[in-house]
Amino acid sequence: MAAERQQGRQAAAAPDSLAIELRGISKSFGPVQANKDISIQVRRGSIHGIIGENGAGKSTLMSILYGFYRADAGEIYIGGRLTPIPDSQSAIRAGIGMVFQHFKLVQNFTVLENVILGAEEGRLLRPSLAKARKALADLAREYELEVDPDARIEDLSVGHQQRVEILKALYRQADILILDEPTGVLTPAEADHLFRILKGLREQGKTIILITHKLREIMEITDTVSVMRRGQMTATVQTAETSPEELAELMVGRKVLLRVDKAPAIPGRTVLKVENLRVRDENGVERLKGIDLTVRAGEILGIAGVAGNGQSELLEVLGGIARGAGSVQLNGVELDLSGKHSDGQSRRLQGIAHVPEDRQHLGMIMDFTAWENVAFGYHNEPEYQKNALLMDNEALREDTRRKMERFDVRPPDCTLAAKNFSGGNQQKLIVAREIERNPDLLLIGQPTRGVDIGAIEFIHKQILALRDAGKAVLLVSVELDEIMSLSDRIAVMFDGRIMGFRDPATTDERDLGLLMAGVDDVKGAA
Amino acid sequence: MQKMPPWADALLVPLLSLLIAFAISSVVIFAIGENPVEAMKLMVTGALGSSYGWGYTLYYATNFMFTGLAVAVAFHAGLFNIGGEGQASLGGLGVALVCLMVPWPHWSLALIGAVVCGALFGALWAALPAWLQAKRGSHIVITTIMFNFIAASLLNYLLVNMLRPVGSMDPATARFPAETNLPGLGEILGAVGIPFSTSTPANVSLFLALACCVLVWVLIWRTRLGYQIRAFGKSEKAAVYAGIRPVRITMYAMLISGGLAGMMAVNNVMGEANRLVLNSVEGAGFIGIAVALMGRSHPFGVFLAAILFGFLYQGGAELALWTKIPRELITVIQALVILFTGALDNMVRQPVEWLFARAGRGAK
Incomplete structure (x- = not known):
């Protein structure tokens, strides 16, 4: 049933409104097929959630999109054009930025130094640093992404470190931002702030792919959600038209009790x-x-x-x-x-x-x-x-x-x-x-x-x-x-x-x- | 994920590395104006062509088995014991003392005494670096290297000033009494009807080394201590969670490692020289590192690698004897073998993995 719904909805999308389209992506590691003929369309300027159990193949799919792995089969279209992504440099050039679950930041570098790392221009650092400082100030104003550019990463809270990762991607002109389990390390308040940032980015026309296993986040922030199970894309649905219960069932393949049923405690000694x-x-x-x-x-x-x-x-x-x-x-x-x-x-x-x-x-x-x-x-x-x-x-x-x-x-x-x-x-x-x-x-x-x-x-x-x-x-x-x-x-x-x-x-x-x-x-x- | 079948991992990759090492060696031999094919032939016949050659090959291999196992056990605990050289020389001291000071009635008893004493001295020499690592965090690579030098100086002092017989000019101990002479491999094999040269240094210690290979395998994969050593070697943090005490495991692993290195003296000091001379270990402690690397720290791998290095040693000696090829070239060949089987392992491994992956896909 889910597959039919996906077909029905996606045929309507015009190709130029798509930020990313993956067609028939397959990837195996030895005998394990991590991705099986996956096709997905991500609309420009939307927040697209990808949920699935651990080992469902979400991370593999995103790694293919970011050039960490090469797909065994399948094609990647960025902005409607066929774009092979053999390495992460090509992904960055194609306007894709990734925020990993485990941040890739140099702990004893400042925010600025981390932002320009790998994107330095010329042999001297000073011009790049000055340029980055200005760019950071602009980005901070625009998206509520305030971070002290001269603070060392090790002195920043986890939430701020994550903002640095987002800034890194935006500084590299990313139009498409992939976030892998971004709220795992955040307080509820920090998570709320992150969501405000993401919504701000969406308003500016950026496309965001959010990988998570938290149904609440999916319901709260995404426009569209794709569900993966055992290496396959089982459904893509509009968030407004689904429920956590339905998503959980799609993920697991059976009915799931989201609430814990428990008897009252009988505390002893x-x-x-x-x-x-x-x-x-x-x-x-x-x-x-x-x-x-x-x-x-x-x-x-x-x-x-x-x-x-x-x-x-x-x-x-x-x-x-x-x-x-x-x-x-x-x-x-x-x-x-x-x-x-x-x-x-x-x-x-x-x-x-x-x-x-x-x-x-x-x-x-x-x-x-x-x-x-x-x-x-x-x-x-x-x-x-x-x-x-x-x-x-x-x-x-x-x-x-x-x-x-x-x-x-x-x-x-x-x-x-x-x-x-x-x-x-x-x-x-x-x-x-x-x-x-x-x-x-x-x-x-x-x-x-x-x-x-x-x-x-x-x-x-x-x-x-x-x-x-x-x-x-x-x-x-x-x-x-x-x-x-x-x-x-x-x-x-x-x-x-x-x-x-x-x-x-x-x-x-x-x-x-x-x-x-x-x-x-x-x-x-x- | 299994990238290739275990046999390819254990045999094919080292074999290919070895072939590359020999190919480059051939180029070097050719470059200095010798015929590489002749040279290789000479090495093979010299080391493996006669029971005399085999005797020497196995004698060297026995040394390398002990030191290779020593390094392998420490590796499993995540410790890089570079001190095999020093531990083996101290083992030599223990063996010499026990042979000279105890009036042994028969070689078999002397062998037991020498094994115990050699292992004990080697273990004690490893104990101090181990303790410094476990308690104070002094890196064991540094301390064991330093202990090699201390061992060399200590033996120098003892041999010159204390153990040298009165009137001798040679910095060595007196000859051990005849009762402590170990039966040679020729005598042993002769007794069971296999003709084997009796003029080689290979002796009964070979069987001791083989027994040690089996015992180390049992220790590492079948005992609780081995389990704890492996767990500690993989992750100290996790080991602490499981209640495995780092200090204890570091000490145990290094004591066993040092003991194995020390037992080498039974072969070279007691079995071959019958006295303790200066620099008796002759670099076997360092070869042990290469042997353990090439053998992937598995006792059977150590056994095979030890035989290979025994062959290189003996074949190299033959080469120096019969051709104009200098002995140093043998060091070059050994270095190439170590380079390709140890350091450049991935250079061969990755293409082989890729080939297997392709073949695997093709089969489907």
């Missing part, structure tokens, strides 16, 4: 009691400035906050990775925070499982196979040992196969390296590993970052099931939706402190947003 917890980083900067909180059995405490306000340190010190000072009690037993008598192993033995925020750098080893990763952190478990010397790899593989089946990890091949799984399936593997240990306390950071909708639903259900089994869960997430729908209580962190606790039933996004921005807790105090 206190499992985790944290008092005056302080953590310094390696430079001696205090990252946690006296945290007090408790998590009870059968309860999910959600920690909201903009990334980088101490949530990572909190998880790491509780998980035995970082050192700290203060008092942490698990089931009434004091935990060692000095790192002398504790590490990730001892914490696991005491009943703490930890799904880390950074799945790819902490949670697993990308070059290890799935079964090796299932042993990760549990490599000392007796069930994985054949005898005093050797590990029982066969038992481990068997256990991995069971876990993969139960958690629906695809492809169900336990000898595949972790890096060959999509983000969602990697996360399922980690969640399976940690939850199946039946821990007293689950620390879980960004459980669904970079995870597709189908897997999000599944992972949320697992977290709730653990709670309903009477376990304590400490959830850290930058996704407010996730915090609001999963948590039984919410704590908001800002600058290493807890700004206040909230009941998800009585709070709203604005209230939490103020606390996240560091505004003192008037309501809680009153």
Whole structure:
């Protein structure tokens, strides 16, 4: 049905009103076909959303458009003309700019230096810098893109860094701007500002392609939305004529529960009691400035906050990775925070499982196979040992196969390296590993970052099931939706402190947003 | 993603690299006015054409297996142990001391003593750089290089001032007692009815080296320690998350690495020279790096690469003996092999991957 709708609508578009047209793009990596005969038309001066689960092929498609990959087949038309894009230089020449999810900025350069990097004219920098300074001032006026041109990138907030990326593209005369998951790192206020910028750009006739997995953003800002699933374009629809439910169904290929269904919590005894917890980083900067909180059995405490306000340190010190000072009690037993008598192993033995925020750098080893990763952190478990010397790899593989089946990890091949799984399936593997240990306390950071909708639903259900089994869960997430729908209580962190606790039933996004921005807790105090 | 079948990765690519290295070597030999075909023939017959040649080839290969394994184990932990040279010389000191000071009744017991003592000395020499790396962050490449020089000076001092027999002009220890002489490969193979030259230095240590290849494979891929070493080598951050302690794994990996390097002394000091001389290692510690690189840090790869380098050593010696080609040219050939199999690996790998990708598409 979706395909017919796409046909019907797109035939109407006149060719000269198109900024980009892709025809029959295919790309495979070995046996995996990442893009299968994809055709898409993007109207000039529109905001076109592309959504799809992780591994659906969105990033591959955009990489082809930006010249990072070469398509095996298919044609690219820019402004109605056939334009081959063999490398990113050609893409820039064709007026395409890209803002990556992970910014490509030189941290110790100033904004100006970053903007001209790669676009310097002549051997001397001064004329280019002067030209860029003027151009930046114009752009800032025009699009609400204010950034101090002489600030160093490392001193800028994430939102400002993103503006620098947009400025870089505009400075290179980009008419078409591709943004890959731009709001993942932003506060709600910053995201709103970004959307205002994007709308401003659209009014000036720029074309914007927005890659995201957040349905709310798609509904809020796009004109047209294309849905990808398993390497294919399943539908292109007008945003005004669709609903989040329909989009979710198109993405996943089945009906999805967007709201989490949960029974009221039945909190029991206190499992985790944290008092005056302080953590310094390696430079001696205090990252946690006296945290007090408790998590009870059968309860999910959600920690909201903009990334980088101490949530990572909190998880790491509780998980035995970082050192700290203060008092942490698990089931009434004091935990060692000095790192002398504790590490990730001892914490696991005491009943703490930890799904880390950074799945790819902490949670697993990308070059290890799935079964090796299932042993990760549990490599000392007796069930994985054949005898005093050797590990029982066969038992481990068997256990991995069971876990993969139960958690629906695809492809169900336990000898595949972790890096060959999509983000969602990697996360399922980690969640399976940690939850199946039946821990007293689950620390879980960004459980669904970079995870597709189908897997999000599944992972949320697992977290709730653990709670309903009477376990304590400490959830850290930058996704407010996730915090609001999963948590039984919410704590908001800002600058290493807890700004206040909230009941998800009585709070709203604005209230939490103020606390996240560091505004003192008037309501809680009153 | 699998870009090419494993056999191509493990055999075809190194083989092609090797061919290119030999082709360029031929050009060099031709340029200095010798016949490259004759030279190659001489190398092959000299190193592999007789059991005498094989004896020398295998003797050198035994050295390289120990040092290659040493580097490989450290590689798996993400540590670049350049100190094989120093660790092997210290191993020599341990072997010499244990052979000279203990009245061994039989070579087999002496062998056990020498293995333990050589490994212990080598391990201890690796322990200090390892500790400095683990605790203080001093880079192990720098410290192990420095420890090579310290080892050389230390042995110089000990051999000249303490271990040299009274009246000898030679900075070397006394000969080891006859009870510690290891049976040669010729004797061993002769005993089971295989004719093999008895006048080569290859000895029972070859079997020790082969056993070490198997043991290292078991260690790395079958034990918990190996698992932790590999995890730590891939990502220290992730290892800490899993509760693997960096200090401990750094120490273990380097102790094993140093121990393997130290065991080389059983072959060259005890098996061949029967005494400890100055510079007994003769660069085998550094060749070990090339062997580990070429062998992709896999024990079987190390085994093959060690044989190759043993062949180059022995073939090169023959070349110097029978032609006007200077011995230094052998170093050039070895350097080319290292260059192409190690440093320029991608030059061969990428075209091969591309060919396989094309063939794969063609098949579909």
